Amino acid sequence: MPEYDVMTDDLKSYLNGVRACRLCEHEMARAPNPVLQASDTARVLVAGQAPGNLADVTGTPFNDPSGVRLRNWMGVSEDEFYDASRMAIIPMGFCFPGNDAKGGDRPPMKRCAATWREGLLSRLPNIRVTVLVGAYAQKWHLRERTAGSLTETVKNWKAFTSEQMFTIPHPSWRNTAWLKRNPWFETDVLPELRRAVRGALES
Numbered sequence: 001m002p003e004y005d006v007m008t009d010d011l012k013s014y015l016n017g018v019r020a021c022r023l024c025e026h027e028m029a030r031a032p033n034p035v036l037q038a039s040d041t042a043r044v045l046v047a048g049q050a051p052g053n054l055a056d057v058t059g060t061p062f063n064d065p066s067g068v069r070l071r072n073w074m075g076v077s078e079d080e081f082y083d084a085s086r087m088a089i090i091p092m093g094f095c096f097p098g099n100d101a102k103g104g105d106r107p108p109m110k111r112c113a114a115t116w117r118e119g120l121l122s123r124l125p126n127i128r129v130t131v132l133v134g135a136y137a138q139k140w141h142l143r144e145r146t147a148g149s150l151t152e153t154v155k156n157w158k159a160f161t162s163e164q165m166f167t168i169p170h171p172s173w174r175n176t177a178w179l180k181r182n183p184w185f186e187t188d189v190l191p192e193l194r195r196a197v198r199g200a201l202e203s
Contacts, residue, residue: 007039011123018094018116024109034094035061040123042088043200045130046070047137049091049170050108056096061089069171074131075194076201086201088124092117092136104174113140128200130163131193134170141165151182157189164200166193 007015019034035051046062054064060082062070071081081087093108094116100106117140121127132138135150142160147153154167168189169175179185 007041008123011038011040014119014123018120021094021112021116023111023115024095027109028095029098030056030096032095033059035059035096036088036090036094037061037082037084038088038090038120038124039084041085041126042124043126043128043203044074044087044197045121045124045127046074046087046089046133047092047130047141048089048133049136050093050105051091051096052105053096053099061091065173066171069173070133073168073171073190073193074197076197080201088127090117090120092140108136128164128203129196130165131197132160132165132167134168138167142167151178154182154185154189161192161196164196166196168193 015038018036021034022032025032033051033056035055048061051061052064052066055061061067062081067081071078074081076087081089091108093110093112095109095112097106097108130141132141135146135153138150138153139146142153142165145159147156150169154169157167160167166189169178169185
C-alpha cells in the first residue's frame with residue numbers, strides 16, 4: 001500500500017518537510033536522502049540508527065542482511081515490515097551518515113532527532129509497540145533510564161515492556177559475537193518481542 005494513501009494531510013506535510021531537509025548537507029559525503037516510512041495508522045514503530053549504504057542507494061530501510069535478521073527477530077514477513085499502514089520505520093538519523101575510518105557506519109546526525117523526531121512521533125497516535133534498535137535509539141527514547149552499556153540496557157528489557165518498548169541490539173552481522181555471548185537475548189527477549197509485535201499488528 002503506498003505510504004501516502006494511509007495518512008492525514010498533516011502527517012503528509014510533515015514527512016514532505018523531512019524528505020526535503022538539507023540541514024546536514026555540508027557535513028555529508030553524499031547528497032541528503034532521508035529514508036523512513038510512517039503513517040498515522042501504524043501500530044509498530046521501529047526506531048533504528050540510520051540508513052546503511054544499501055538503504056541509501058535503494059531508498060528502502062533495512063534493505064540488507066541486517067533487515068533480514070531484524071524481521072526474523074520481530075517475527076514479521078517482508079510484506080508486513082514494509083506495509084506503512086502497519087509499521088513505522090523511523091531511524092534516529094534519516095540519511096546515510098557515511099563510513100568511518102574502519103569502514104563501519106558513522107553515528108547518525110544529531111540534528112535529525114533534534115529537529116524532527118518529537119514532531120514526527122506526535123503524529124503517530126496508534127503506535128502500540130516500539131522496538132528500540134541499538135544504543136542511539138535507546139538513549140533518546142529512554143533518556144536517563146539507559147544503563148552504562150547497550151548490553152546492560154538490553155538485559156534490563158523487562159523494565160520497559162510495561163510501556164510496550166523493547167530494547168534490542170542492532171541486527172548487524174557485526175553483532176553475531178554479541179549474540180553468542182548473550183544467548184538469553186534469543187531465548188528470553190525474542191519470544192516476548194514477537195508476541196507483542198504480533199499482538200499489535202493484529203489488534
